[in-house]
Amino acid sequence: MQRPTFHESWYRISALRPRLRAVVQVFRQRFRGKTWHVLRDPANNQFFRLDDAGFRFVGLLDGKRTVGEAWEATAAQLGDRAPTQGEAVQVLGQLYQSNLIAAELPADAEGMFDRFKRRRHKQVGGYLMNIMFAKIPLFDPEHLLERWKPAFMWIFGPVGVALWLALIAAGLLSLGGRAEELLGQAGNILDPSNWILLYAAFGLAKVLHEFGHAFAVKAFGRSEQVEAEVHVLGVMLLVLVPVPYVDATGSWAFRSKWRRAFVGAAGMYVELALAAVAAIVWSQTSPGVVHALAYNVIFIAGVSTILFNANPLIRFDGYYILSDLTETPNLYQRSNDYLKYLVRRFAYRVREPHNPAQSPAERPWLAAYGVCSLVYRVLLFGGILLFVIGKMFFVGALMAAVSIVAWLFVPLGKWVRYLLTSPELARTRGLAQGVSLAAVALVALGVGVVPAPDRQRAAGLVEPDRFEAVFSRSDGFIDAVLPTLSPADQGVLVAAGNRELLARRDRLEARLGLLAAQQRKAEREDVASAQVVRRQHEATAGQLARVRSEIQMLSLSARVGEAGQPAWWVGPDVDRFKGAFVPRGEALGVVASLEDLVIRVAADQHLGPRLRGEEWIGRAVEVKTAGRPDLTYAGRVERVGPAGTEQLPSAALGFAAGGPIATDARRTDGTTAAEAVFEVRVRVLPTASDQPPLRAGQRVMVRFRFADRPLMTQAVLALQQLFQGRVGA
Known part of the structure; x- marks a missing residue:
């Protein structure tokens, strides 16, 4: 991070003699091995935290020394660790706004501190306006990174890269042959019952992702012979979901664009290694919490990091990698400025507007990137808003309202102000306003008046109009199945066997023959006994008839429908079904007309x-x-x-x-x-x-x-349906 020693407004405050107010209390605390000084005003319970160097500077302000004398004394004691003039101005401004110092300020110094206050309010307003990706700094991780740097620097060296490649290969091999299972589990990834595991995987992956950036800055700083530092670690509200982030701008001082690009890719580098480990765990575990968590890690660290972090059209890692490799700093802003330049040059006829393209070769590149980035961001943010509205309607509606204000009304207001007051339009203001009104009218006409195709799609399944399901009519084991898509009138569809029924049939036939002989003998010797034997014979004959009927039902033939309507047997795979046991009532296939x-x-x-x-x-x-x-x-x-x-x-x-x-x-x-x-x-x-x-x-x-x-009518209808579906109207 660049820390200019001098400040252009230093002369305004260097002669002041401020001091801490008498009621201010000072508490010394240790945070992660570093001394901090917390200032507290009991009157309004205001707190302010200073590091040791900042407190040394503030501590010298006793109402007798000037700001300049205190700063020079601090610089003499601490050298490069002393606060710069700009940092001293910032500290004094923050203390002044927190009512922790007393000073008689001249008008110009008070105005400077008021401008600092307005700048802070503007930053807070920026966080609120950028509700999709609001960043909240938390603490300085530099001391933590310095302590653990020796343990992790090797990850970004030749040995670490070789091990990373081996780990990725092992992860891919562990997923070999299980693609269908892997994709099938994706259907429930966004189910509410999976949200806890999904966010746990998300938090783990993103913490390691951000520390990957931070340690890469420290690792390559030594190679670049640059004191690369990381001083900001905080939380970014990514669509209201808190995720960690670090300020890795220390890599901007690197001379090698490849090292800068590696720092940009370090987060994905670490996440893909984590995804490979998760793939190995997922392939080796049975369904359960560990198995589900590993799958979520694969999804977050393997899929989402490639789709989002590696995408250069949004300002994530892929964007900075592309900027470094193409040696196009500030690519996003310059591409937007180039689109504005084209409008000012060719539509508004502004004389000699500033062209952000530094060479003819950059012009198509900046224009193409600007258009693609704008379209992609609109589609991405629109999809995110629709997803949030679908899950949490009122939260999504609030986000949509803030986004419309931030991305539509605020730029529109700036555009109108530019058209009305910009000095560069003094010569062509009428033309610029006329062209702008014509463009707005054309868009309004196209969206609100011109009819557009209105089509919607839905998924369906092709089925026969007339079909009859074939069910097993008796317990048994399948011996043969007619191949599927065969004409149903060619014979038996399914042939099954049941050894128990066959054995029972044989026993009943033998018993029936024995009873017939006993009946003939009894009729010659004892009429009363003959009647008893006759009833036993009839009962056994009935049992045998039922068993024979069940055996016949094991073989299923087609009952072809209407005359002239060909029927086809649609059954399961023969090799898979043959030899399987099927109970009574089991569905075996259908006989259907496929025409x-x-x-x-x-x-x-x-x-x-x-x-x-x-x-x-x-x-x-x-x-x-x-x-x-x-x-x-x-x-x-x-x-x-x-x-x-x-x-x-x-x-x-x-x-x-x-x-x-x-x-x-x-x-x-x-x-x-x-x-x-x-x-x-x-x-x-x-x-x-x-x-x-x-x-x-x-x-x-x-x-x-x-x-x-018109598109506007279609959009209004879609919003009405969405609202009615969510509020139950």
């Missing part, structure tokens, strides 16, 4: 009510399949559910099976939606001869086309 298909669509809370209110029965829709966006199929709406239900048409539409609909994590069936859905039945129309037909079991997206309406 006549329907789609069962699950419409969410936004789409479902619109379909009910606009009489969609009989209207056409478009159908798309995954992996073939070039193919479009036609359908016709047959029925819209009269009310919402939490039961999905199929588990294939839920998160657990890779579908787009959130499911209730408390239920294991995978068919219970987190929010009520409206079931819509769509008839599949005949396809063109050159298109592959839809197949039963396919997951598709159905697009509903509404009447064109």
Whole structure:
């Protein structure tokens, strides 16, 4: 950090003779091995903390020495550790505003301290306006980093990099062959029941991330022969979620851009190592708290750090890495300034505006980055706001209101002020105002008047229109299964056996033969005994008939439907099912007509009510399949559910099976939606001869086309639905 020794306003306060007020109490405390002095005013319970160097300077102010004399004495005693003139001005200003020093201030000095107060208020206002990423400094970690530096510096050397590569390879190998399980667990990552483990993983990953930056600054400072220091560690409210941050600007003094870039990547470097360790733990543990925590660490430290921290379009690590490697300092501000320059130069016709591009090669680069960054930030922050509104409506609404003020009304106010008062528009003010009004009118016309396509999509599952489920009618072991998608009239669908039934049949047949012989003998010798034997014979014959019936039911044949309507057997995988035991009533497959298909669509809370209110029965829709966006199929709406239900048409539409609909994590069936859905039945129309037909079991997206309406009207409708859904209106 640069600490200029001198200050341009020093002459205004150097002759003052201030002193601490008599009522101020001083407490000496030790924080992490360093001495601090806490000043307290009992009258208003104001506190102020000074380090040892700052207190030495303030302690010399006894009302007799001047500020200049006290500063020179402190510098003579402490050398480079003494406060600079700028720091002395800052300390005096803070003490003055806290009413801890008494001094007769001239007008110019009092104005300077008042400007300091206004600057502090501006910083606080900046924290409030930047509610998405507000930063709150907490303490100076320099002493802690110096103490632990020898233990961690090797991580950023050749040995550390080699071990890091080996650890990453081990983590990837541990996940080999388990991609489906890994992705399947992602559906519940944002479920409220997982929030505690998710935030625990988030906190662990981000603490190590920030200390990775800090120790990298210390490690490379020695190579650069620079006294690199890290003096700020605090908390950033990332969408109201507290996460740690450090000020690693000490790396800006490094001469090597590669070392500066490594400092920017150090947080991700540490997080990916943590993700590799978590992957190994996850692969070696069974379901439980440790297993779930390891998965959350993989998600936070492995996935989110790449998607967000490595993204150069927002001012996280990837942005600073890109700035260093491209040797384009302050890239974000310069790209925005270049876009403003283009407007001032070509739209407002300002004479010789300042061009932030230092060379012709930078011009397209700055323009492209400025546009891409602006678009991405709007989409990102909009998505974050919608997510927060979906989880915590009123908190999200408050954030949205503050964001609209900060990102829309404040820049708009500055723009209007620029158009009305800027001296550089003195020659072309009328032109600039006319162009601006025309641009606003054009945007308003495009958003509020010009109709735009209004389309919404929903996921659905293709099913046969007529089908009959085949159930096991008796307990038994499967001996043979007809291959799936075979014509159902070719013979037995499922053949099963039951040795116990066969043995029972044999015993009953033998007993029946014995009773028949006994009955013939009794009829010759004793009529009364013959009647008893006859009743036993009849009972045994009935038992045998029932056993034979159960044996016959072990083999299931098709009951083909209407004449002329071909039926197909759709059953499980033969190799997996053969030899398995199935109890009575077990579903084994279906016999269905695959030429006549329907789609069962699950419409969410936004789409479902619109379909009910606009009489969609009989209207056409478009159908798309995954992996073939070039193919479009036609359908016709047959029925819209009269009310919402939490039961999905199929588990294939839920998160657990890779579908787009959130499911209730408390239920294991995978068919219970987190929010009520409206079931819509769509008839599949005949396809063109050159298109592959839809197949039963396919997951598709159905697009509903509404009447064109302006974007503003669509946005208002979406907000109304969102509000009604959250407040239950």
